[in-house]
Structures are given as C-alpha cells and as structure tokens.
Amino acid sequence: MSSDASFEGRTVLVTGGGGALGRAVVRSLLDGGATVVAPSFTAGDDAALTALACAKLVAPAKVDLSDEASVDALYADVPELWASVHLAGGFAWSPLTDMALEDFEQLVTMNLRTCFLCCRAAARTFAGPGRIVNVAARPALVPTANVAGYAATKAGVAALTLSLAEELAPRGVWVNAIAPSIFDTERNRADMPDADHASWPKPEELAATITFLASPGNTSTRGAIVPVYGRS
Ligand SMILES: NC(=O)c1ccc[n+]([C@@H]2O[C@H](COP(=O)([O-])OP(=O)(O)OC[C@H]3O[C@@H](n4cnc5c(N)ncnc54)[C@H](OP(=O)(O)O)[C@@H]3O)[C@@H](O)[C@H]2O)c1
Numbered sequence: 001m002s003s004d005a006s007f008e009g010r011t012v013l014v015t016g017g018g019g020a021l022g023r024a025v026v027r028s029l030l031d032g033g034a035t036v037v038a039p040s041f042t043a044g045d046d047a048a049l050t051a052l053a054c055a056k057l058v059a060p061a062k063v064d065l066s067d068e069a070s071v072d073a074l075y076a077d078v079p080e081l082w083a084s085v086h087l088a089g090g091f092a093w094s095p096l097t098d099m100a101l102e103d104f105e106q107l108v109t110m111n112l113r114t115c116f117l118c119c120r121a122a123a124r125t126f127a128g129p130g131r132i133v134n135v136a137a138r139p140a141l142v143p144t145a146n147v148a149g150y151a152a153t154k155a156g157v158a159a160l161t162l163s164l165a166e167e168l169a170p171r172g173v174w175v176n177a178i179a180p181s182i183f184d185t186e187r188n189r190a191d192m193p194d195a196d197h198a199s200w201p202k203p204e205e206l207a208a209t210i211t212f213l214a215s216p217g218n219t220s221t222r223g224a225i226v227p228v229y230g231r232s
Pocket of ligand 1: 015016017018019020021022040041042043044045063064065066087088089090091110114135136138179180181182183184185188
C-alpha cells in the first residue's frame with residue numbers, strides 16, 4: 001500500500017465522471033495513482049471517458065444513478081472501495097413562481113436522489129475506513145434569488161452530508177462536501193457570455209479540493225461543506 005498522500009492501490013468511484021467537473025476529478029485521481037470507476041450515463045459521458053481511457057480507469061456504461069437497483073449493482077462490483085465521489089447532478093435557473101413541479105422533481109432526482117442512493121451504497125460497501133465527497137452548491141449556503149428549487153436540492157445534499165458524517169465517523173469513513181460557486185465550464189461561458197469568467201474557480205481547482213478530501217492524507221476533516229468560490 002501507498003504513503004498517505006497517494007491513492008496507489010486504492011479504488012475510487014466517481015459519479016458524473018464524464019461531466020465538466022468529473023473529467024478534472026477523474027484526471028486528478030488517476031494522476032494520484034487511484035484506480036477509478038466512473039460510470040457513464042449517456043453517449044456524451046462515454047465519449048468524455050473514452051478520451052481519458054487508461055488501464056486504471058473502468059467506465060461501466062449506461063448507469064442511471066437515480067435507479068436503486070442500478071446503483072446497488074454498480075457498487076456490488078467494487079469490492080475494495082476506498083472513496084466514493086458524487087458529482088452527478090444538474091442545475092436549473094427559475095423563479096419559483098415559474099417553476100413546474102416536474103422540473104423541481106427532476107432536480108430532486110438528479111441532485112438528491114442520486115446522492116442518497118450512492119451514499120447509502122458506498123456506506124454499505126466500505127469494509128473499513130473510507131471517504132465520501134458530495135457536491136452541494138453556494139446557493140445552498142448563501143441565499144440567492146431565482147434558484148430556490150435548485151438551492152433546496154443542494155441544501156438537501158449538504159444536510160445529508162453533515163448527518164452521514166456523524167453516522168459514519170465511528171467507522172473512520174469521513175464524509176464531506178464541496179459547495180462550488182458557478183465555475184468555469186464551456187456551458188457556463190456560453191450561458192453567461194458577459195460574466196467575469198476569470199473570477200470563476202476552475203474545474204481543476206475544485207478537483208484539487210475534492211482529491212484532498214477523498215485522500216488518505218485527509219486524516220481528520222469530516223462533516224465539512226467546503227466553499228470553493230475562487231474570486232467570484
Ligand atoms: N457547473 C457549475 O457552475 C456548478 C456550480 C455548483 C455546483 N455544481 C454541481 O457540480 C456537479 C458537476 O457539475 P458539472 O458542471 O460538471 O455538470 P455536468 O457537466 O452536467 O456533469 C454532470 C454529470 O452528471 C451526470 N448525471 C446527471 N444525472 C445522472 C443520472 N441520473 N445518472 C447518471 N449520471 C447522471 C451527467 O450525465 P449525462 O451528461 O450523461 O447526463 C454528467 O456526466 C453537479 O452536481 C452540479 O450540480 C455545478
């Protein structure tokens with residue numbers, strides 16, 4: 001086994017690994033020596049993960065992380081799990097008065113249901129100490145207009161993280177989350193062409209924080225919702 005700073009000999013499962021943040025996190029973990037299991041959902045994910053292909057990256061296809069049986073089957077195939085990093089999720093901007101119930105329910109499914117199912121499966125899978133890292137968002141911590149539905153689901157992720165951190169601490173499983181501001185992605189640049197892109201944190205910067213929280217080198221940080229806002 002490795003030194004405490006390295007993932008050598010350790011397996012990390014990453015959800016949303018084909019996404020903008022996911023690609024940076026998968027790269028960072030592979031660079032740290034981890035074996036990475038990164039399930040893909042759609043063809044877009046497949047293409048992104050194929051571009052990162054290497055002997056230490058396993059990418060099971062067509063895994064819907066909102067489906068209980070699929071999530072449980074995914075984790076059953078990863079017997080020696082060290083860390084589980086849950087990035088799958090999405091965003092919707094909408095004044096609450098304009099928000100359809102089905103749009104809110106979709107956010108709950110993408111952000112909270114996938115996180116719940118993956119946290120539960122990971123907690124059942126760890127044979128000893130381990131790490132869980134979730135992704136909340138700044139509007140869960142800082143009141144922000146016109147994202148109430150989204151903020152509510154990410155506040156759910158934050159609350160789940162804090163409670164689970166206490167539940168799993170006796171087993172040496174540290175549970176944390178990051179809370180990003182808007183970060184620098186192609187999609188955000190296209191949606192907000194006039195914003196100050198330089199102030200946004202970069203996916204690689206978020207990935208560095210996640211990698212630390214997921215690492216054996218994180219010997220004592222648990223139950224944290226870590227702001228990652230860059231200069232925004
Ligand atoms: N982008 C931002 O500025 C920002 C700010 C704060 C927080 N966040 C959070 O950070 C995380 C990553 O964001 P991102 O910008 O990297 O998003 P992204 O590029 O859209 O990636 C999200 C990933 O989650 C996957 N996913 C969604 N629902 C899924 C499901 N039911 N089953 C399996 N996979 C599913 C997507 O798969 P498909 O593409 O195949 O659908 C995609 O790979 C998300 O939780 C997001 O809410 C983002």
